[in-house]
Amino acid sequence: MQTNDVVMQINQLNLAYGAFEVLRDITLGIKSHRVTAIIGPSGSGKSSLIRCLNRMVDLVPSSRISGEIYFENNDILSSQCDVVQLRQRVGMVFQKPNPFPRSIYDNIAYGPRLRGVRRPEELDHIVESALRDAALWQEVHDRLNTSALDLSGGQQQRLCIARCQAVKPRVLLMDEPCSALDPASTASVEDLITGLRENVSIVLVTHNLQQAARISDYTVFLLDGQLVEHGPTQELFTRAEDQRTDDYVTGRFG
Ligand SMILES: Nc1ncnc2c1ncn2[C@@H]1O[C@H](COP(=O)(O)OP(=O)(O)OP(=O)(O)O)[C@@H](O)[C@H]1O
Numbered sequence: 001m002q003t004n005d006v007v008m009q010i011n012q013l014n015l016a017y018g019a020f021e022v023l024r025d026i027t028l029g030i031k032s033h034r035v036t037a038i039i040g041p042s043g044s045g046k047s048s049l050i051r052c053l054n055r056m057v058d059l060v061p062s063s064r065i066s067g068e069i070y071f072e073n074n075d076i077l078s079s080q081c082d083v084v085q086l087r088q089r090v091g092m093v094f095q096k097p098n099p100f101p102r103s104i105y106d107n108i109a110y111g112p113r114l115r116g117v118r119r120p121e122e123l124d125h126i127v128e129s130a131l132r133d134a135a136l137w138q139e140v141h142d143r144l145n146t147s148a149l150d151l152s153g154g155q156q157q158r159l160c161i162a163r164c165q166a167v168k169p170r171v172l173l174m175d176e177p178c179s180a181l182d183p184a185s186t187a188s189v190e191d192l193i194t195g196l197r198e199n200v201s202i203v204l205v206t207h208n209l210q211q212a213a214r215i216s217d218y219t220v221f222l223l224d225g226q227l228v229e230h231g232p233t234q235e236l237f238t239r240a241e242d243q244r245t246d247d248y249v250t251g252r253f254g
């Protein structure tokens, strides 16, 4: 059900909130160690789709989901899925940076500590390497014990990415991670995302078509809860197969 270069395989996924059908018959393979951008107009179901991938959608009491999502040889939609473990393997970064109101160090050490890491040297090592991976070490190494809330917005977002990376997820979901950031901070987060592909597969929801074109390898176009087109980013932006995709990426609607 899952080939080597596909980290998550979504088959015939349907999602409804009460009587409202949000996603219809989505089939999609998420490529390993690549950035997949999800684009589409407001309300097309982008956030709903990525929230299925770590079962965050369970938090909406009226949600009903059907289909299959294969990850690490299991269907994560099955009742046997360990959702806590799933959310460590499939991390998530939100629109607004949401560091814990604790020190920079404690933000990163939080996940590893929960998983039983106690030795100070081991925690120090995890914190340093997560911050290095997030291109934040140079900026914060001499203030690890100060509050994460004193960082700039862009630094906070990179810290949140580092916090996910500290538990070594296989997939990282990002829902408009730059929309609350200024252009300079956006550029630093985009650089970071590009570099992270070595370690993790990324699914990025973005409203910003230029951003999708700049940093994603594959792009998925959603419209009214349906997958219109999925392909290599360059192709989708220059030679879309579906007229609706072409209209959207050339700014004719949305
Ligand atoms: N908790 C909820 N309960 C009921 N309906 C919801 C809920 N969350 C989202 N919806 C509806 O589902 C549809 C898809 O929403 P979703 O947030 O997935 O879209 P989106 O593509 O992420 O939009 P945006 O670009 O504005 O973030 C919308 O019509 C929205 O109003």
Ligand SMILES: [Mg+2]
Pocket: 046, 047, 048
């Ligand atoms: Mg959204």
